[in-house]
Amino acid sequence: MSKYTDYQFKPFLRDAISRLGFIEPTPIQKEMIPLILKGSKAIGQAHTGTGKSHSFLIPIVERMEIDTEQLQAVITAPTRELATQLFTELNKLTEGTEIRSALLIGGTDKQRTIGKLKSAPHVVVGTPGRIRDMADNGALGVHTASILVIDEADLAFDMGFIEDIDQFAARMPANLEMYVFSATIPEKLKPFLAKYMDSPVHIQIGKRKPLTEGMHYSLVPVRSMDRKKKLLQVLNGINPYLAIVFTNTKQHADEIADYLSGHGIKAGRIHGDLTPRERTRMMKQVRDLEFQYIVATDLAARGIDIPGVSHVINYELPEDLEFFIHRVGRTARAGLEGIAITLYEPSEDDKIVQIEKLGIPFIHEDIKNGEWQEVKERHARKRRVKETDDLDRKAASYVRKPDKVKPGYKKKMAREMESFKKRERRLKRKK
Known part of the structure; x- marks a missing residue:
């Protein structure tokens, strides 16, 4: 199908797709939608920003049987924010219909959630731990749901959630249709997939876009200056639409946010120690463009989708250098350009060399008297x-x-x- 109007969707779904402004399906949507409509088990391998969420939400909504008063589909996401985003998009597709859905995430009132589940939803979206919890105490009848979607499966594996998924997936029907979406398929994830998926269709859409596409990688020496002062100097030398400053720890994120606040820069903060209410409020403020700067740990590099990021600043180099790629991947999206600025000290040269081997073409720069200047490279x-x-x-x-x-x-x-x-x-x- 080359256009969404070519699909024989139910009228309400066609109207919803039109309201969203979707005209042509993206490559992952074009491949996955027919498979899910047919009920073929499949793995969709694609990176963030390829439209993979709607590649499973649209066909699942199409397949919901409103007259069947039981759970029919379970969708998991590894973080509360990603689950909430999926739930929001699902509601846009089901608006004005009798399709019932529920969001199951940690940090919410458990008894209130159980009460909402007394009238069985047709589809639930949630984090693996809370879905398992609701299934364990009998509030959620997963045994009737024939569809299971695992979004961001590699991240779910990294965060240790596969055991939770395994626990409630084992109670689902023998003919369970599992759909797995992931940027990568780690070797250690394969035994779990083999347990539930017999010869699945494997769709792989393109490779990660070139790291140099639309990106400027600035490498800034800290030298003898205090790292916080250097960061302040850098921030005063840019005018971002939205910048994320990455730190390695929650403590450093709070320290930097407080330091910037003390110097007149209002910065949001995102890390795992925020309460669910704080995280929800912070994400709303971010989307309402109340901040020009956000200080975050690597939770935001993969677990949260933040639109409109023009600059990424690596206050510290990540311990796991693969997260450098996830961090800079927050910007230069949807055809826009982006700038990644990395602070470094001579003692970190080995790490910089390793990052360069990943294909990062650093430009050695420094900011002097408010002006950006190219400097002699460190070698x-x-x-x-x-x-x-x-x-x-x-x-x-x-x-x-x-x-x-x-x-x-x-x-x-x-x-x-x-x-x-x-x-x-x-x-x-x-x-």
Whole structure:
């Protein structure tokens, strides 16, 4: 199908898709929607921003039987924020219909949630732990749901949620249709998939977009300056639409946010120690553009979708360098350009080298008197020393000690060696 109008969806769903402004399905939608409509187990491998959420939400809504008063589909997401985002998109598709849905996430009133489940929803969206909890105490009848979607499966695995999913998936029908969506398929995840999916269709849409596409990677030396002061200098030298400052720990995130606040920069903060209410309020403020800056841990690199990020600042290099890719992937999305600024000290050179091996083309820059300037790259001195050593060795092998020495021969050899090195340098400059 080349356009959404080509699908024979129910009228209410066609209207909802039209309201959302969807005209043509994205590649992952084009592949996955027919498979889910047919009930074929499938793995959809695609990166964030490819439209994968609607590739399962649309066909699931189409398949809901309103007259059947029982749970028919379970959708899991590894974080509360991602689950909430999916639930919001689901409601846009079911608006004005009798399709009942429920959001099951931690940090909400458990008894109130149980009360809402007394009238069985057709579809639930939630985090694995809360879904398992509701299934364990009998409030959620997962045994009737023939569809299970696991979104961001690799992140769910990293966060240790696969056991929770396994616990309630085992109670679902024997002919369970499982649909797994993930940017990557870790080797350790495969035994779980094999348990529930016999010869699934594996759809892989493209590869990760080139890391250099639409991106400017600035590498800024901290040198002798305090790292916080350097960050402040950097922030005063940019005017972002929305910038995320990444730290490695919750404590550092709070310290940096407080430090910036003390210097007149209002910054939001996102990390795992916020209460559910604080996180919900913070995400609303972020989406309402109340902040120009957000200080966050790596939870925001993968677990939360924040639109409109123009700048990413790595206050600290991540312990797991793969998260560098996740961090910078928050910007330069949907065809827009982005800037990633990384602060570093000489002691972190090994990490920088490893990141460069991932394909990151750093530009060595610094901010002086409020102006961005390109500076000599960190290896320049080492390279000069190495080149000098190489030239000295080459000259020494070229100018040999005479068989019969005469007074002053050492000075003559030194002059010849210096002359040789000058010629070599001239040749190099010409090249």
